[in-house]
Amino acid sequence: MYRLKRLIIVTGANKGLGKAFYDRFISEKNEDIIISISRIISEDQQQLIDKKSSKFVFIPIDLGQMQDTSGLKQLVNFQNEVKEIIYINNAGVIDPIGKVGDIAIKELVNSINVNILAPAIIINYVFELFKGKKITIVNISSGAADHVIEGWGAYCSGKAFMKMFLNVLGEQEKDSSLIEVYNISPGLIDTEMQRKIRDTNVDGFTRHNEFVLFKEEGKLQSAKEVANKILLETNISP
């Protein structure tokens, strides 16, 4: 089936769920271009860059430091080339975990930057740059956007912010057939984020033991199965 050339942008595609999305997209033989925005590049991604693959572009950005769109200038190169843009807002941080009163300010600032500010800047820029094209935004949200988890003040509120930001965007674009916006709560995934949660047994994180048991009882899904489920749910063909 003929399909319009797509630009697929994934944040945090070097590991965890983001890497599972990347693996799925990169294995397809089509004209799509996959862009990873992250600090670190995986070994197999580096090999593609070394081979000068036209299918993969790495934009190195520390989302914790992002203040404006200057790091995203490369996206301008694709303005005329692609007809459709998919942005998967995946990168995220769980820290700081702990009681309000014990929070390290540096971690709080990083959380707000990575989980809120950077994705809001990127989404705003994608809409500015690719106006008039088909745009799909997939926000990897969490049950924490709607449910209070003691000790997770920054993470819960960051997820709640992005969910509302996209709900407002969805309302703005409700009459457009070109724009699709999804907030997806993926459930528990066996990634470094879950390992970090198990490793953080601090005062105020009252559900710590529950998260240890999720792993021990095999309740974590693989990143690959979650990525596949989300693509089905959002009608995105890889």
Ligand SMILES: NC(=O)c1ccc[n+]([C@@H]2O[C@H](COP(=O)([O-])OP(=O)(O)OC[C@H]3O[C@@H](n4cnc5c(N)ncnc54)[C@H](OP(=O)(O)O)[C@@H]3O)[C@@H](O)[C@H]2O)c1
């Ligand atoms: N795991 C779960 O059970 C679960 C459940 C619900 C929702 N989620 C959500 O799913 C998404 C993916 O999480 P995951 O479980 O795959 O976590 P992960 O394995 O910890 O991966 C997080 C990704 O975010 C990137 N990232 C973090 N800080 C960054 C920064 N400053 N600049 C650029 N990239 C940065 C990481 O890259 P670096 O290697 O550079 O750190 C990594 O690629 C997150 O939004 C998370 O909130 C996860």
